[in-house]
Amino acid sequence: MKRLLYILPLLLLCVLPVCAQESSEPVEEEAIDVKGIIFEHLKDSYHWHIITIGEKEVSLHLPVMLYSKVSGWHFFSSRNLEEDGSYDGFHIAQEGAFAGKLVEDMPDGTFRKPLDLSLTKVALGIIINSLLLCVIVLCTARWYKHHDETDNAPGGFVGLMEFVIAMIVDDVIKPSVGKEYKKYAPLLLTIFFFILLSNLMGLIPIFPAGANVTGNIAVTLFLALITFFTVNVFGNREYWKEILWPDVPIFLKIPPILPVIELVGIFTKPFALTVRLFANMTAGHSIILALTCMIFITAKMGPAIGTPMTAVSLLFMVFMNMLELLVAYIQAYVFTILSSIFIGLAHPEEHEHKEIEN
Numbered sequence: 001m002k003r004l005l006y007i008l009p010l011l012l013l014c015v016l017p018v019c020a021q022e023s024s025e026p027v028e029e030e031a032i033d034v035k036g037i038i039f040e041h042l043k044d045s046y047h048w049h050i051i052t053i054g055e056k057e058v059s060l061h062l063p064v065m066l067y068s069k070v071s072g073w074h075f076f077s078s079r080n081l082e083e084d085g086s087y088d089g090f091h092i093a094q095e096g097a098f099a100g101k102l103v104e105d106m107p108d109g110t111f112r113k114p115l116d117l118s119l120t121k122v123a124l125g126i127i128i129n130s131l132l133l134c135v136i137v138l139c140t141a142r143w144y145k146h147h148d149e150t151d152n153a154p155g156g157f158v159g160l161m162e163f164v165i166a167m168i169v170d171d172v173i174k175p176s177v178g179k180e181y182k183k184y185a186p187l188l189l190t191i192f193f194f195i196l197l198s199n200l201m202g203l204i205p206i207f208p209a210g211a212n213v214t215g216n217i218a219v220t221l222f223l224a225l226i227t228f229f230t231v232n233v234f235g236n237r238e239y240w241k242e243i244l245w246p247d248v249p250i251f252l253k254i255p256p257i258l259p260v261i262e263l264v265g266i267f268t269k270p271f272a273l274t275v276r277l278f279a280n281m282t283a284g285h286s287i288i289l290a291l292t293c294m295i296f297i298t299a300k301m302g303p304a305i306g307t308p309m310t311a312v313s314l315l316f317m318v319f320m321n322m323l324e325l326l327v328a329y330i331q332a333y334v335f336t337i338l339s340s341i342f343i344g345l346a347h348p349e350e351h352e353h354k355e356i357e358n
């Protein structure tokens with residue numbers, strides 16, 4: 001708390017000069033496009049903006065790989081798209097279903113979506129987060145490789161990892177999945193730490209962090225599909241019997257009223273996982289960016305309004321960032337516990353035997 005009290009005045013000293021500037025001559029200033037700034041951060045792109053120095057933008061230009069049924073393969077750098085967003089017969093669509101994606105210009109004036117295998121910002125963010133997760137896991141495993149059970153418990157980062165892993169396994173995976181929890185623990189732990197790491201990396205605005213990985217619905221959908229296939233491929237016979245021919249009166253099974261409802265439920269589970277993670281992370285990023293933009297908007301209104309509003313915005317930004325750290329963990333925890341429950345429900349016999357033993 002004391003450190004926060006020291007940091008806030010420094011932040012105010014950095015921002016107040018901007019608020020107190022008064023021009024001797026009237027100068028037309030461009031209005032801040034809050035919506036554009038927020039969507040620029042949330043959406044995927046073919047380049048990764050790192051920093052702006054004066055009027056020069058420093059960006060990482062990513063490779064573009066396209067396949068068109070008309071003109072074949074195309075390989076070029078996203079640097080070629082800087083001027084007007086078009087190159088070699090392709091342009092970035094500004095609206096419609098393909099907004100923000102490259103489409104091919106056709107001779108009749110229409111456009112067509114090619115097969116896009118480009119390395120985008122989100123794709124590179126996934127690779128970076130995955131490599132970082134591998135490094136963390138291998139460094140943690142290395143400690144146990146050089147120590148045995150009689151040694152003292154690890155401290156520092158390895159101790160923190162052991163605490164989190166034990167908590168997730170003992171409090172989430174084991175009670176939810178059942179006696180075969182060891183079979184699914186590696187998968188569920190990987191999902192948990194990948195989501196947690198991606199959430200935390202998305203809150204750091206410095207390259208190579210800053211990519212909004214879990215705020216991309218394609219990523220959350222893929223994670224949900226992993227749970228979906230794990231549940232339905234490895235579900236036992238009793239699980240499918242309860243769906244297709246449940247133990248209810250015959251008039252609920254013929255016509256198949258209840259089986260149809262149960263089949264719909266199979267697909268609503270991954271949908272819930274997808275939307276829950278995507279919506280929560282997107283909302284958090286949007287609020288933080290909106291509060292940041294408020295500083296620059298109110299700065300143009302003069303020091304009387306800009307100074308107090310800047311202080312209020314800074315306080316809310318600090319609060320929201322602290323809250324987002326909590327949300328980053330909660331969303332990873334909720335996704336893991338729901339996945340564990342769904343996997344456990346796919347093995348109903350195990351729970352029945354457990355209840356009999358108890």
